[in-house]
Amino acid sequence: MQSPLEHVVLFHVGPVPISEPVVVTWLIMAGLGLFAFLSARKLAILPSRTQTVLELFVTVLDDQIRETMRRDPAPFRPLIGTLLLFVLFANWMSLIPGIEPPTAHIETDAALALWVFVATIAFGISGRGLRGYLDTFVEPSWVMMPLNLIEQITRTFSLIIRLFGNVMSGVFVVGIVLSLAGLFVPIPLMALELLTGAVQAYIFAILATVFIGAAAGESEEIPLTAKESE
Amino acid sequence: MEGNLVEIVSVLSAAIAVSFGAIGPALGEGRAVAAAMDAIARQPEAAGTLSRTLFVGLAMIETMAIYTLVIALLVLFANPFV
Numbered sequence: 001m002q003s004p005l006e007h008v009v010l011f012h013v014g015p016v017p018i019s020e021p022v023v024v025t026w027l028i029m030a031g032l033g034l035f036a037f038l039s040a041r042k043l044a045i046l047p048s049r050t051q052t053v054l055e056l057f058v059t060v061l062d063d064q065i066r067e068t069m070r071r072d073p074a075p076f077r078p079l080i081g082t083l084l085l086f087v088l089f090a091n092w093m094s095l096i097p098g099i100e101p102p103t104a105h106i107e108t109d110a111a112l113a114l115w116v117f118v119a120t121i122a123f124g125i126s127g128r129g130l131r132g133y134l135d136t137f138v139e140p141s142w143v144m145m146p147l148n149l150i151e152q153i154t155r156t157f158s159l160i161i162r163l164f165g166n167v168m169s170g171v172f173v174v175g176i177v178l179s180l181a182g183l184f185v186p187i188p189l190m191a192l193e194l195l196t197g198a199v200q201a202y203i204f205a206i207l208a209t210v211f212i213g214a215a216a217g218e219s220e221e222i223p224l225t226a227k228e229s230e
Numbered sequence: 231m232e233g234n235l236v237e238i239v240s241v242l243s244a245a246i247a248v249s250f251g252a253i254g255p256a257l258g259e260g261r262a263v264a265a266a267m268d269a270i271a272r273q274p275e276a277a278g279t280l281s282r283t284l285f286v287g288l289a290m291i292e293t294m295a296i297y298t299l300v301i302a303l304l305v306l307f308a309n310p311f312v
Contacts, residue, residue, distance in 0.1 A: 004307070005308055067279070067282075158293050161296055161297065161300055162292070162293050165297075166292075166296065169296075169299060202285065203285055203289040206285070207286065207289065
């Protein structure tokens with residue numbers, strides 16, 4: 001049985017080995033980027049079917065961010081939306097035969113979680129100012145400062161391990177059942193994997209929202225929800 | 231018998247880690263879901279907020295079980311003593 005911590009190196013670009021998760025990641029990026037470009041090229045007042053679905057997605061995403069952060073969702077929409085879509089499609093890559101989800105390898109998850117970590121600091125400084133953001137580390141008193149610093153690292157680490165563990169264990173269990181039982185037996189488990197993948201993508205995005213929202217702080221006036229502003 | 235003592239102990243400890251590590255989070259998740267069901271039954275209009283908070287909380291609890299799984303995998307596949 002292959003270790004989940006090892007990689008299949010497909011080819012080399014100069015001295016850099018390119019492994020399978022990287023290629024799958026590039027495919028997802030290309031696919032999502034192409035779809036977004038094509039569907040956003042011809043936007044109309046009277047929306048087409050694709051545009052309606054996309055508008056529904058953006059509205060639901062905005063409502064979630066607004067309810068969680070109590071801030072205007074516009075600055076956070078690109079990052080949170082991209083994280084949600086990328087993790088969702090990466091988790092569902094196991095549906096294509098022969099392809100492992102890139103999130104089943106710890107490096108992809110580490111890259112995503114490090115972006116959340118960087119975004120937390122960036123939005124914290126832009127939301128509260130450098131002094132205000134550093135002040136959050138000595139709340140409620142200066143005794144808590146080591147714990148607050150450690151929390152920054154441990155929650156990023158748990159974000160990595162959570163996504164990696166869930167997706168990888170799904171792939172692993174399907175592999176074990178397939179080697180024991182045969183062709184059609186793992187199908188219910190794979191259906192369960194679809195649910196787990198969607199839930200984990202949602203949780204990853206919501207936790208990123210919670211972390212960034214906690215760092216940026218609440219804005220003074222609570223913005224209206226979409227329904228109230230109509 | 232094939233395999234040295236370290237490998238045998240590694241496999242055993244991986245199984246023990248996962249099995250006992252799953253007990254606590256399972257009980258905790260059960261309690262959390264039961265409490266959320268109770269709250270939704272009392273106040274159905276708050277179901278959206280409750281289920282979002284529930285999912286985040288479940289993810290936090292589940293992380294404990296995932297940690298034991300990672301420890302088990304490290305012991306099985308990246309054991310520094312073998």
